[in-house]
Amino acid sequence: MKFLLYLCGLLLLIIIWLGVDFHLGRKKHLVLGSKVETGILHGHFEIFTHGKDFFKHYFQELRQATVHVHVLYYIVRDDDLGREFFTILKEKAQEGVEVRLLLDRLGSMEIKPCIVKELREAGIHFAFSNRIKLPYLFYSSQVRNHRKLTIIDGKIGFLGGFNIGKEYIDGEPKLSPWRDYQLKITGESINFLQSEFLLDWHEYGGENLHNRPAYFPKLPKGGVRHQFTPTEAGQLEENFIRLIQMAERAILIGTPYFIPSAPIFAELLEARRRGVAITIIVPFTADHFLVQEASYRYLRTLIQAGARVYQYKNGFYHAKTILVDDKLCDIGTANFDMRSLFLNKEINCYIYDPDFIERVRAVINRDLLDSELLTMAALTKPNLLRAAKERLAGAISIFL
Incomplete structure (x- = not known):
């Protein structure tokens, strides 16, 4: 019994240390991170x-x-x-x-x-x-x-x-x-x-x-107008929100991991309310534990709001892109997930050239042909294992 108490005490101390370490480390990182963005x-x-x-x-x-x-x-x-x-x-x-x-x-x-x-x-x-x-x-x-x-x-x-x-x-x-x-x-x-x-x-x-x-x-x-945006320590969240707010007609997001922050998710839903069409491409096959399950609660709500979600089925989809109307294409290293938003150093390129945007759109259209529309029926079918994994994924989503 004593051993069990000692073990529980040790686990509690480890959990407290991890929490304090992460909180203080993040606080310092936020102070050190400086925002950089090129001109055109x-x-x-x-x-x-x-x-x-x-x-x-x-x-x-x-x-x-x-x-x-x-x-x-x-x-x-x-x-x-x-x-x-x-x-x-x-x-x-x-x-x-x-x-x-x-x-x-x-x-x-x-x-x-x-x-x-x-x-x-x-x-x-x-x-x-x-x-x-x-x-x-x-x-x-x-x-x-x-x-x-x-x-x-x-x-x-x-x-x-x-x-x-x-x-x-x-x-x-x-x-x-x-x-x-x-x-x-x-x-x-x-x-x-x-x-x-x-x-x-x-x-x-x-x-x-x-x-x-x-x-x-x-x-x-x-001939191609563009700008670069290196990010770290939460800067990417502000950038993604700005891109979503720019949209007047359509947003397309291609990402291997769809785990947005609460403010970004709120902006996506607001975009739907103002009539912006939202299309999301994610992989059918996952390459990491729990990343799919972490996305399901967001995807259900977006599908209910009228967004279209496609699962890429011709292999693994690792592309990172955002298209806003016909005026901006984002390609870079950042995933649409909380690890890229808050923990990773990333660098993205915003492209404003209509001809190159059309080239990218043609690539994406081919990828859509290799994808299958995800339905609410598939996401709400009773599945105890998936439900348990979703709960676990939700608790640790920033680390996925």
Whole structure:
């Protein structure tokens, strides 16, 4: 009996510590986070939606680098694709190209010290971002650098949903084919992407490199109007609310995880009340425990309000996009969930060019053809296991 009391007491202390740690860590993060948003920039854009096509092109561009390669990823796996990626970077470093590689500490936990040692011995400047650290161990373990960003020679940028691992090139049968949206960008805005990478590198790599002119060449303007919005510590919530409020006719949201905050959800319902059509695309197959169940209570209410929800059934849908009328398209690294809203470092691109928006809409229309409309009947059919999982998911939704 004594042992049981001690155990219960220990569990209570752990729960209290976790709560205090998270609260104080978040409070500090909110103070440190600074809002950044570019003005309107002009560039050239390409979009990739299939991993094999993207990585063939991406690796080719890496191999052609002549000056520097700066890479930030959330996940790089120790598998065939990850090893090919590391081999290319090592070869470029040995050729004299400056290579800097920044990986999220937990997202890329497969990258062991022996691999890091090999990379550094080849001449690669390597660092882990968002390491777990005192005094807020629990909170810092939850704040991830979810950005996926590459800058090549200060002239070419890549931004989007793909990480590096076999699942992203259809190597995981349950999740294949993998569907994602990735941007290749050229033009004047690459200077901003370079600056964002260097800010993270300064924080985690320990070097302030912003004063190097070679990183910021003079670049021509392109034809696509856009702006970048890096976010952290709750800034994304305000951005998403602003996008929803802009809508006059239609909002389309594509996301692998639909777990909005209460203010965002209220804005979506208000948009429906003023007659805005809402379409949501989510995966039919989940890649993480409880993420689907966490979305169901929101999806039920939206469907009742007249929104249309589609489940993508041709593999796994990992794209992150928002379309507002015909005037704005958002593509980036942020999911439509509370982890991206409040815990992750993210970066999104708002595109205002009508022609490129139509290209994205054509991609989405193809994805809708591979999707099935989700009905209230499917969401309200009695299911005790699902109900239990929904309750659990609701309690921990910020961590999903």
